[in-house]
Amino acid sequence: MSNSTPSTANGNESKTYKRDRSPCGPSRVLHVRKVPIEVSEAEVISLGIPFGKVTNLLMLKGKNQAFIEMASEEAAITMVNYYTTATPHVRNQPVYIQYSNHRELKTDNLPNQGRTQAALQAVNAVHSGNMTHSASASDSSMMPGQSPVLRIIVENLFYPVSLEVLHQIFSKFGTVLKIITFTKNNQFQALLQYADPMNAHHAKVTLDGQNIYNACCTLRIEFSKLTSLNVKYNNDKSRDFTRLDLPSGDGQPTLDPGMTAAFGLSMQAMPGALGPLTIPTSAVAGRMAIHGMAPTALHSVLLVSNLNPDSISPHGLFILFGVYGDVQRVKILFNKKENALVQMADATQAQLAMSHLNGQRLHGRVIRVTISKHQTVQLPREGQEDQGLTKDFSGSPLHRFKKPGSKNFQNIFPPSATLHLSNIPPSIADDMLKDLFSSAGYKVKAFKFFQKDRKMALIQLGSVEEAIQALIDLHNHDLGENHHLRVSFSKSTI
Template sequence: MSTSNLSAVDGTDRLCVSERAQSVPSRVLHLRQLPADVSEQEVLTLALPFGQVNKLITLKAKNQAFIEMGSEEAAVTLMNYYTSATPTIRNQPIYIQFSTHRELKTDNLNNQAALQTINATEMHSGNMTTGVDGRGPARGQSPVLRIIVENLFYPVTLEVLQQIFSKFGSVLKIITFTRNSQFQALLQFSDPLHAQHAKAALDGQNIYNGCCTLRIDFSKLSALNVKYNNDKSRDFTRADLPTGELEPAAFGVALPPYGAAAFTPTFHQHTALSMGAVPGSLVSPQRMSLQMAPPPVHCVLLVSNLNPESISPHCLFILFGVYGDVQRVKILFNKKENALVQMTDATQAQLAMSHLNGQRLHGNVIRVTLSKHPVVQLPRGGAGQEEQALTRDFSGSALHRFKKPGSKNFNNIFPPSATLHLSNIPSSVSEEVLKDLFSSSGFTVKAFKFFLKDRKMALMQLASVEEAIEALISLHDHQLDHNQHLRVSFSKSTI
């Protein structure tokens, strides 16, 4: 909002921004030393925990803002709190003082309508937590936030979380883990109010446009105990901590592997938020996009800790093909426990990495990370027969699942599970035939069910996720009759 939207504060003069320091209480507060590209929402997060905000004026050219609280009492409570806890935006200290003005006058009606909606929604949702006397932030509130990332289309790293949440205060510690198939994190601020600000501003927002939605609540923990600094946990106050072995037991919570270590996107220096937008737009279900840059263009994955006795290019082509169209696969000649898998694009590579990193294949827990190689090179003419056999070009394969635009396969991408989805089943093939097919291949069938409305599809539950992975590799595209081949994928359902 520019000063052109301001009417005279006292009826005759424009708002003077060069006010002298004031100790006389006023419900109008003067904020200085704001970041050059600060958003109105970031300014509001400093004030909303203390009560209703009537008006907000930002003077971005001068890095200043004015806030009119709903009452002088709320403004005094805010000032008393920030006397002992320096307010910050993006780790930058902010200077706040009482203004000489007793009220603010503005002709921007849209802005004030939006503020009324924000105040009502914050109070209704409980984001504006107050103490027992109703005059300030709740005492004893935890500085630890529990974060769930829904619609996880791209991996989310410690660095990404630190970058986002440090806008609201000093982030001390972070622990990430996966529970109930959801990527989660525990994040500790230096102060409970900073945690409250972050929750109020970020809950329900997307890290990337249309995906990676943040669901934030306060943790019951009062502090985090981090033993290792690595891609799963970090104590930003202790640079001396060891890296550990990334074992789940190290953190005291379930930490199934998650393949985000090599992914560090770039943060845009501003948000899409604008107080001049349609009133109420700040409190829609997804109030603003954090506008982080899309992932870097990495299409090649490095797969390590493979079983060299069992692995083959075709095996990796089928498995990674569940999450994208694999173009090339190379098993390294001198290190056969490692392989390179080239996907069609970066999105498919991210999906495959996030779903397959840490899964067990042929008895080994595999690791999937982004490779520094832009493409997988085919063997040169002088390469030996074995080396040529370790590299395959699958660009022309008929088994690509995602080549057809709008394919239903795009809507049925799930993590590996013990339940398989079978499709393209001929009407002549019975339940017994399918069970025998899997059991004769060495897999234990726990349950089976045809779809009621479409007998061409069925669910089959095996003994473990590892068995299901190997069954998919072995039996996807298995010929059931003279012109129909079985299609196998992972299911989110259970029988």
């Protein structure tokens, strides 16, 4: 491979690119495409900084392209691997990165290299924590001393905000490397680290004071005193996007003492964990379908419509809605049996059930779930004809969320074709469980016990609709030996 640089004369450039588009083997020189024309050298360099030292840069603004040279091939490989799973954005535009044919960049005799060298020095200096004054010389927006880490507080947390939702929002301003979420002073907070302090600055200026959802979930953003985050686990509370190899950790991540000092948290207040959120962050797993929906007043009663009147029962709705909260009462309307009222324990649970169940198929129909104007579900008066259409479940032993901090709070997922089964007695073999589902009329596509714990298993059925139906039919099914089967939706597939 020659050491020639992408030539900027004699029309060789276009040939270089045609060649560059073929998939090349790893090289420490990376080719960046679709670069916005107004972008600064520092912004392009910042794409490489998280992965190691950037040793050279060539901007080809007319072609919306750039070449980045990393100090080592390992750094370039890590960078390409990372950006294949998370497309980087510069100034809200996605850019594309691949290996170049070039082994190194020779740019000494090219115009504008003075600016590039100044930018390289400045950005590398910021990153190594050695803020030299050359930063202001290269790019006045570099703001000496600013941290790439933002501290985010979500006020008025009316809907759960998941780590994925934060990643989606903040990725618009640059590469997000790490996120840690936690609750402090009863407020949901996050620390989020960008590849570059400039990205953090743009995000802070644009997003501070904005609402994630209509009229709620307001972002309050400040720079953190930390300059980098140490993430030990990749799960729904914390994530390091540069390291896909981290364990998920059982339960929540513990913070290392250095971090706790920075938060001003005392370890005693956090028994080995960040304490359960009042609303489960995993609950929405980044799939909230409620952008742009004004939250209704804080009501806990849902109106469910387009039900199949031949197949529906108060108990069935109790079991299904009970996946997302503790159902207090259910009333199927006497004159309009396609409609029912479901009263949850509180408004948060009602929002959660609505966001997950609205639009799902049940008994062959797409059901609609909205917040009802009713404050409570009235029980029939003594002697009033009701045909068993209204039921009170407030004392039911089947409530999943009675215990504060219960594990169930962390395992709330949207309906899926794969069900999570638990509380299985040791004597039960996989065939017995598969038979239980198939004899109830469900198509079993796959099944597996958990390796570490045979009390739990995953079972995959033919469709989401089938899984919803099977959960209603078989949750709490008596398996003998005083074990009742627990069924919930899984986020995993088999």
